[in-house]
Amino acid sequence: MFLLKLxxxxxxxxxxxxxxxxxxxxHDGPGIRFVMFLQGCKLKCLYCHNPDTINTTGGKEYEVEELVQMAINLxxxxxxxxxxxxxxxxxxxxSKALIPFFKRLKExxxxxxxxxxxxxxxxxxxxxxxxxxxxxxLDIKHMTEEGYQALTGQRNKETTFEFAKHREASGKTMWLRYVLIPEITNRxxxxxEMGNYFKDYKTIEKIELQPYHKLGIHKWEALGWDYELKDARENTKEEIQQAVSILKEYFKEVKVN
Incomplete structure (x- = not known):
């Protein structure tokens, strides 16, 4: 009898x-990483440098085991x-399909x-x-509701902070990420306010700062979308250093990417 491997x-x-x-x-976690950028997002952040990931119907389908084998090879x-x-x-x-993917990676x-x-x-x-x-x-977008809505196009910044509370309660490791935009988030x-909110968290190992840049504008234009931050300027070295100095009062490590 022949057995078929289906x-x-x-x-x-x-x-x-x-x-x-x-x-x-x-730049996506500790050490050298195999990075997967999944398709689809419910936010439309004004500074997004990969706006072509926002549409939930785009991208290419991969079976979990195919991606696991790629990771094993690396x-x-x-x-x-x-x-x-x-x-x-x-x-x-x-997240439903990420469960068996992460489970296999841990195996x-x-x-x-x-x-x-x-x-x-x-x-x-x-x-x-x-x-x-x-x-x-965890990406922290803004510390005020008004600022959050202006940057992301969605309401209720507290969803992110409830998420952070859950991760803290689990006792498992977390890093924060924050985009510095002069006069908008770099104030x-x-x-x-962010430092005071998270200063007692035990699971946060570091905060990574992403200085604002305009490298993704051409992608917005290719999609036919208006890039609303075209008049925003990039941070000076002094502004970045000031942000680092402030956050060092609250976090174990502050890294600029």
């Missing part, structure tokens, strides 16, 4: 919709600190990292966070 049927549970892949990422380059980072878009929109001894805006905390996201995400990098009072 290929698994594609379902939402084992398919991830991917915008792009990066084999040797060095494992020799990861060293002690490296691993896989899933970014976006917003990866938690596909292979590969470090898992999730780069998220923290807008989603359903039972799939909670399972992923609590059981399979070794690290979470001393906002930096102090």
């Amino acid at each position: 290929k698994p049927i594609k379902t939402e549970d084992n398919i991830l919709r991917v915008h792009s892949l990066e084999s040797f990422g060095t 494992k020799p380059y990861f060293g002690r600190k490296g691993g896989v980072t899933v970014s976006g878009g917003e990866p938690l929109l596909q 292979e001894g590969i470090h898992t990292n999730l780069d998220t805006n923290g807008r989603l905390l359903n039972h799939f996201a909670i399972d992923l966070l609590d059981n399979y995400a070794d690290l979470v990098m 001393p009072e906002l930096l102090h």
Whole structure:
């Protein structure tokens, strides 16, 4: 009798919709990373440098095991600190399929990292966070509701902070990320407010600052979208250093990417 080895049927549970892949990422978590940028996001941040990831119907479909094998092939380059980072878009929109993906990575001894805006905390996201995400990098958009809405196009900044509270309660590692835009997010009072809010968190290892740049404008133009921050300026070295000095009062490590 001959046994046929059948290929698994594609379902939402084992398919991830991917915008792009990066084999040797060095700015998306510890060490050298295999970075997956998933397709789809519910925010439309004015400074987004990958606006082509926002549409939820774009991207390319990959089976979970196919991506796992890619990660295994890159494992020799990861060293002690490296691993896989899933970014976006917003990866938690596909948290159901990320659960078996991260589970397989952990079976292979590969470090898992999730780069998220923290807008989603359903039972799939909670399972992923609590059981399979070794690290979470949480994007803090703005410290005021008015500023959050102006930057992201969505209401309720508190969803991100509820997400942070959940991660803190789990006792698992978290990094914060924050984009510095002069006069918009890079204001001393906002930096102090953020520092005071998170100063007692035990799970936060560092905060990474992303100085504002305009490298993604051409992508907005290609999509036929208006780039509303075209008049915003980039930070001076002095402004970046001032932000670092303020945040060092509150966080163990402050890194500028």
